[in-house]
Amino acid sequence: MVPKKDIKSLYRDELAEHMAERGEPSYRTDQIMEWLYERLAESFDDMSNLPMILRQHLPKDFELNAVRALRTRRATDSTEKFLFELHDGSLVETVLIPATPGLTSRSDRVTLCISTQVGCAYRCAFCASGLDGVKRNLSAAEIVDQVVQVRRRSDERIDNIVVMGMGEPLANYDNLMRALRIINAPWGLGIGARKITVSTVGLVPRIKALAAEPMQIRLAVSLHGTTDDVRHKIMPVNKKHPLSELIEACRYYRTKSGRMMTFEYILIDGVNDGLDQAQRLGEIASDLRAKVNLIPYNEVAGLPLRRPDAGRCKAFQRMLKTHGVTATLRREKGDKIAAACGQLRLQHTADEEGAADVANGSR
Numbered sequence: 372m373v374p375k376k377d378i379k380s381l382y383r384d385e386l387a388e389h390m391a392e393r394g395e396p397s398y399r400t401d402q403i404m405e406w407l408y409e410r411l412a413e414s415f416d417d418m419s420n421l422p423m424i425l426r427q428h429l430p431k432d433f434e435l436n437a438v439r440a441l442r443t444r445r446a447t448d449s450t451e452k453f454l455f456e457l458h459d460g461s462l463v464e465t466v467l468i469p470a471t472p473g474l475t476s477r478s479d480r481v482t483l484c485i486s487t488q489v490g491c492a493y494r495c496a497f498c499a500s501g502l503d504g505v506k507r508n509l510s511a512a513e514i515v516d517q518v519v520q521v522r523r524r525s526d527e528r529i530d531n532i533v534v535m536g537m538g539e540p541l542a543n544y545d546n547l548m549r550a551l552r553i554i555n556a557p558w559g560l561g562i563g564a565r566k567i568t569v570s571t572v573g574l575v576p577r578i579k580a581l582a583a584e585p586m587q588i589r590l591a592v593s594l595h596g597t598t599d600d601v602r603h604k605i606m607p608v609n610k611k612h613p614l615s616e617l618i619e620a621c622r623y624y625r626t627k628s629g630r631m632m633t634f635e636y637i638l639i640d641g642v643n644d645g646l647d648q649a650q651r652l653g654e655i656a657s658d659l660r661a662k663v664n665l666i667p668y669n670e671v672a673g674l675p676l677r678r679p680d681a682g683r684c685k686a687f688q689r690m691l692k693t694h695g696v697t698a699t700l701r702r703e704k705g706d707k708i709a710a711a712c713g714q715l716r717l718q719h720t721a722d723e724e725g726a727a728d729v730a731n732g733s734r
């Protein structure tokens with residue numbers, strides 16, 4: 372038997388081709404797209420302006436829902452966490468974050484942080500997502516459906532998407548880009564490309580590939596160290612793509628795409644929070660005209676790393692400012708859950724006790 376396709380992995384043209392093969396008029400494609408991405412249909416049966424025979428046919432060829440909401444929890448800091456089950460029983464998390472200064476260019480916007488892999492292969496020292504390695508890539512539909520399902524369940528309008536959940540987005544490049552095109556398309560979820568930020572630990576060839584993409588998405592590079600010895604200690608990816616290569620790729624990206632970029636920098640006590648690192652980060656960011664997001668580390672039981680005190684964080688930020696670099700120091704409230712790809716999952720665990728179940732969803 373031919374496996375069914377996830378309908379949310381299809382571009383409009385691909386669905387149109389399927390409709391044409393069935394002899395359906397072309398406006399049926401637009402009707403279905405509207406049901407998928409505007410009216411957020413939960414079943415093909417809901418698509419009430421389609422003829423009954425088509426409504427009965429669609430589930431034979433397509434899956435409608437790629438992820439199933441198991442649980443929604445509102446944390447004490449007003450972020451809202453969605454736990455999704457995939458068809459193979461794997462779990463991923465998606466977080467809705469209200470008002471997050473420093474994460475995006477506007478401070479009064481709602482941001483959704485989405486996942487792209489089950490687990491992660493990169494084993495950053497500050498992150499739980501990499502502890503068990505990577506299980507698999509998410510399909511494009513599984514990425515898109517996180518946004519659809521949150522829209523369906525939340526009263527909040529989603530203004531920004533950050534691809535900083537579980538996994539390294541650029542390690543799942545093709546599915547990621549397909550998903551982002553659907554999220555961005557006027558016939559899809561219609562979220563502006565400049566409102567979408569993709570984060571990476573520094574996969575050099577993929578940063579260069581991203582530079583050639585016509586979509587104006589934003590890039591955030593998780594730097595977390597400005598010398599190879601510091602980066603080696605906390606980010607094993609640095610052995611494959613050392614700092615000099617990464618900076619060269621960032622320069623290529625800036626020049627080729629003309630787009631601004633951001634460096635994410637988790638401040639970890641005694642590891643990467645010295646003024647020598649700040650000085651070097653100031654030089655790198657100033658040279659690339661990049662913005663810096665400083666994220667004081669969120670301590671989590673089980674990992675030996677510590678958060679620097681507020682004075683050290685401020686001194687680090689001041690040093691960046693002397694280089695003329697725009698540097699945001701994340702506030703505690705609301706920001707902690709979305710600190711970085713792996714930090715997200717860590718913080719979820721830490722928030723469990725203070726969280727309250729607010730809803731149960733179904734596929």
Ligand code: SF4
Nearest residue numbers: 491495498501712713
């Ligand atoms: S921080 Fe990101 S890239 Fe590093 S292990 Fe965690 S999920 Fe993977």
